[in-house]
Amino acid sequence: MFKLLLIAALAVVAICQGYSPPHNSTNSTTFTNPIINEGADPWMFRHGDYYYLTYSNNVNVTLFRSKSLTDWDGAESKLVFAPPPGMNYSTDLWAPEIHNLDDNWYVIFTADPRNDSPPPEIEMWCDYNCPAVHHRMFVVEGKGSDPWEAEWEYKAELDTYDQFAIDGTYFQHADQLYHIYSCWHRKYDGWPANLCITKMEKPWMVSSPFSERQIISVPEYAWEKTPFGRASNDRLSSNEGPQQLTNPTTGQQFLIYSAARSDNRNYCLAQLELVGDNPMNPGDWRKHPYPVFYQNPSESAYGVGHASFTTSPDDSEAWIVYHGMRDPTNGWGARTIRAQKFGWNEDGTPNFPKPGYGPYEVPSGQ
Template structure:
């Protein structure tokens, strides 16, 4: 995800009304909807709180929060500036993949950013085996205090320690009252590629409790579909594991990590799955990796590059929904991405059963 579309949120400087592009124009609660639900955007993070759905996604320059009574209609969504970094800091540019988590009664914003607009000087980049424009990307945290994510006052809190190494797409993972940080990482500071999944233990949402010697890599791009071009054998350039998201089976309690594989500007971008089959997320052996992608392109409907998902439920809580980005024309790369929503179910073995990506029309979420 090494370049992002700067959307109209670029100009946002406060709380305002903002029309997010959408296919839906009917305000009389239609029975169906069509994808995309946001016409331009990537790395969506959506959650439901009280009577609203909340959405944030990458815009490169700040963290915007949108809210709507409808999961699938964002045309008249309200918008709020959550966090805008001052210039000249290590987190002033290239803000990617923001997420907002409710932890212990406050709202924690976790995002990645860098100080150099993705352009390290030659004296730095020369250490990388391959081109490494995101070598200075790190993970950062802001916090909004209060019960309501809309009314909370957000402020910068800290950098999450990633041992002065590349880090993007960080998320919080909670298991047995312990909080973890899972993010996309390199083996070493100047690797450039591949991008893997790392995990560290947290003592609170902004403090890493694991020394570097205890950082664990729980997934590396090993299968042909995790590499770009598909099946590349000559080197690891463009091979990526990124965008991890926790997903819990509401019936069995099984814990999954759904992550993105391959490269986000490419038709082969897809979702992959780790299942926590042991008791210790810090033990790579306690994770079981699915040998095939679990959500992938559907050329018959021109749905390509599907990935970087988050998960929510229908208004009445009876349905599970995946929110993701994809492209209709993969030749346009990052600028072609839009945000989509689809219902998914669960298989008999307790693993998620994702549909084929498409455009619909689909029935609106139950209770909407």
């Protein structure tokens, strides 16, 4: 659950605005994974002639852009937000996402005030070790139509009722904006990590009181727990990294989220489908009983999760961008960023491939 990277190595990388992320092998017709050799929690989107990418680096929010979905050699980079010291959002910046809402751009990200290390007088309240007890969700606003030229400034902390919150995302349905994030039942639980949903009045303002917050998914299946099938307690059982995915043909709404633990070979993607009209009603969500994207030992592709979704340059193909690891014994520091094409099943659900390294055909129109 706790997405610590190798801080010493990545901090230098992230602070340098001119940095071009390590890249894969790409030619005119094929590419191989990973597309970036260091990184986790990738968020990629298309706007105009460019693909844009950001991911966890612990210290700031850096945005990259490339005209290729799979080739980031020489990609331009820009520092979007670097927090000042001494704030509640100064350290451990995780899982940034950039969304276009109301004609402006919004970065939603996770952070904490003290490098994931609460004082003993706080942590003693937790049933389990809970270093992330002070993690919360924050928003940076970018004014302007172009994310590269936008004027960025810190906007607000999202209200998560003074409780643990990571991996927040925006979910849009029927002209209503929602905040979905990884949460605990209570302030000092430590485990399990669940999926919570609240209504939003604005991209930086939650409108639901605590009494209306809903938990729409908890780790209930063997594959959502670490070690696999853990029966003794809920420690390390996680639902996190939620992402909205819409079938462009049928309009079906899915929430693709990560389960188990992100430094572990068992990390995988799971699926909720909105089968009713009210995302705030847990009964309107249907959980798939099996993971929909998971490790592929035959190709040494482990710990695959925390995905985002985009399309090929000609809009004819759907693509998943995710992180994974080749050597799961090295934990968080082993994660790299990959991309693969996916399709749709006859029932309208996404049909994800087995994770691997390729070579694969480059996206159509690239």
